[in-house]
Amino acid sequence: MQETKVVLSERDLPKQWYNILPDMPSAPVPPIHPGTKKPIGPDDLAPIFPMNLIEQEVSPKNWIDIPEEVLNVYTLWRPTPLYRAYRLEKALNTPAKIYYKYEGVSPAGSHKPNTAVPQAYYNKVAGTKRIATETGAGQWGSAISMACKMFDLQCTVYMVRVSYNQKPYRRSMIETWGAEVHSSPSKVTQAGKKILEANPDSPGSLGIAISEAVEDAATHEDTKYSLGSVLNHVLLHQTVIGLELKKQFEKLGEKPDVLIACCGGGSNFGGFVFPFIKDKLNGSKIKFIAVEPAACPTLTKGEYKYDFGDTAQLTPLIKMYTLGHDFVPPGIHAGGLRYHGDSPLVSQLYHEGVIEAAAHKQNPVFAAAVLFAKSEGIIPAPESAHAIKSVVDEAVKCREAREQKVIAFNLSGHGNFDMAAYDSYLSEKLEDFEMPEEEIKSALARLPKVE
Numbered sequence: 001m002q003e004t005k006v007v008l009s010e011r012d013l014p015k016q017w018y019n020i021l022p023d024m025p026s027a028p029v030p031p032i033h034p035g036t037k038k039p040i041g042p043d044d045l046a047p048i049f050p051m052n053l054i055e056q057e058v059s060p061k062n063w064i065d066i067p068e069e070v071l072n073v074y075t076l077w078r079p080t081p082l083y084r085a086y087r088l089e090k091a092l093n094t095p096a097k098i099y100y101k102y103e104g105v106s107p108a109g110s111h112k113p114n115t116a117v118p119q120a121y122y123n124k125v126a127g128t129k130r131i132a133t134e135t136g137a138g139q140w141g142s143a144i145s146m147a148c149k150m151f152d153l154q155c156t157v158y159m160v161r162v163s164y165n166q167k168p169y170r171r172s173m174i175e176t177w178g179a180e181v182h183s184s185p186s187k188v189t190q191a192g193k194k195i196l197e198a199n200p201d202s203p204g205s206l207g208i209a210i211s212e213a214v215e216d217a218a219t220h221e222d223t224k225y226s227l228g229s230v231l232n233h234v235l236l237h238q239t240v241i242g243l244e245l246k247k248q249f250e251k252l253g254e255k256p257d258v259l260i261a262c263c264g265g266g267s268n269f270g271g272f273v274f275p276f277i278k279d280k281l282n283g284s285k286i287k288f289i290a291v292e293p294a295a296c297p298t299l300t301k302g303e304y305k306y307d308f309g310d311t312a313q314l315t316p317l318i319k320m321y322t323l324g325h326d327f328v329p330p331g332i333h334a335g336g337l338r339y340h341g342d343s344p345l346v347s348q349l350y351h352e353g354v355i356e357a358a359a360h361k362q363n364p365v366f367a368a369a370v371l372f373a374k375s376e377g378i379i380p381a382p383e384s385a386h387a388i389k390s391v392v393d394e395a396v397k398c399r400e401a402r403e404q405k406v407i408a409f410n411l412s413g414h415g416n417f418d419m420a421a422y423d424s425y426l427s428e429k430l431e432d433f434e435m436p437e438e439e440i441k442s443a444l445a446r447l448p449k450v451e
């Protein structure tokens with residue numbers, strides 16, 4: 001019998017998260033205040049985040065203890081398995097060894113609970129009563145709804161309108177765990193109302209939904225805002241994935257040559273690769289690929305500039321790759337990848353040449369997803385399928401060059417609630433959006449002037 005999975009015991013669950021901040025090749029630049037253009041301090045963030053998470057956001061410590069209350073919840077699904085994709089290798093006729101870390105085993109079906117649980121925990125400790133947040137694909141909304149229930153917090157989710165309509169069962173899932181859901185742009189906030197006045201048919205975007213959730217938190221004393229990606233503390237929590245992966249490769253006696261993950265705001269990518277970045281900085285030849293949609297090509301076609309994290313310009317200015325804060329990407333099915341910006345840490349690593357990026361159109365992404373489902377059984381989330389498309393490309397290169405590379409990717413979630421997307425693909429109704437250069441240029445021309 002062949003061994004397909006590397007499974008760690010619960011005792012092997014990492015007890016600390018890895019903070020890449022002190023190991024970055026050059027010192028990260030701070031977020032700045034849009035008015036004064038001066039670096040923001042903890043007090044500027046206090047209306048929307050609890051102080052314990054603000055401290056993590058800027059912590060100079062390499063390792064941060066995972067609280068026992070969080071570990072106890074993590075054991076519901078962690079450690080997650082690492083699979084060898086024997087059947088995909090065979091289907092591709094490649095000498096490459098392909099592995100995938102499967103984060104879809106969490107109750108919400110993705111990697112998002114890895115940070116939802118600690119964020120709910122730290123908010124509870126800080127006395128927060130309610131969390132306001134956005135969701136793109138509905139994966140984050142379900143994760144935070146579940147986490148809030150576990151720590152007895154109320155939760156309000158602004159769900160991007162296209163996903164709200166495309167994925168009614170994700171909404172039901174969020175509601176099952178007890179959160180309240182609004183289709184965004186909504187009439188609940190000033191930011192939402194303003195967008196609806198200008199464009200009643202707006203499909204929404206993560207940038208708009210973030211504006212609504214931030215406004216909700218900033219205008220209610222007992223409410224804090226929570227973000228499912230982009231921020232340093234979110235990527236910190238996600239490093240539990242890469243730390244487990246390292247142990248699993250040690251158990252196999254193998255070293256990965258290529259690590260691949262999809263990239264929306266950068267949290268599953270960061271969590272997957274950050275524990276390996278130091279190896280690369282110390283001379284290892286390992287390659288990292290962040291994969292995004294051609295319809296929202298933040299790293300591959302955006303600019304590395306200071307920009308707002310949201311459409312209504314409520315957040316501090318963050319130095320990141322961006323397509324412009326008012327850029328509304330087409331309504332592709334990978335809702336979790338429709339974000340104009342990217343994590344500042346991932347952006348900096350890309351800018352400094354430590355990581356690479358690729359962008360793919362929807363149809364080839366779904367072709368790779370269906371090939372994967374037919375080979376390995378699991379139906380991937382459309383977001384994760386972007387990573388699979390790059391895995392296929394790398395494996396084909398190995399076939400052509402007759403190289404036996406070790407390729408690992410993060411299967412960030414399952415696609416069991418994304419069957420409408422698969423339906424569109426299978427009935428050949430899926431459109432291949434690629435953002436026109438002109439549209440990107442015009443959105444970038446509206447970036448705030450800083451430098």
Ligand SMILES: Cc1ncc(COP(=O)(O)O)c(C=O)c1O
Nearest residue numbers: 139229264265266267268336413
């Ligand atoms: C399954 C899945 N993968 C990936 C992402 C992209 O987010 P991030 O880049 O923060 O990992 C999302 C976002 O919703 C998601 O639901």
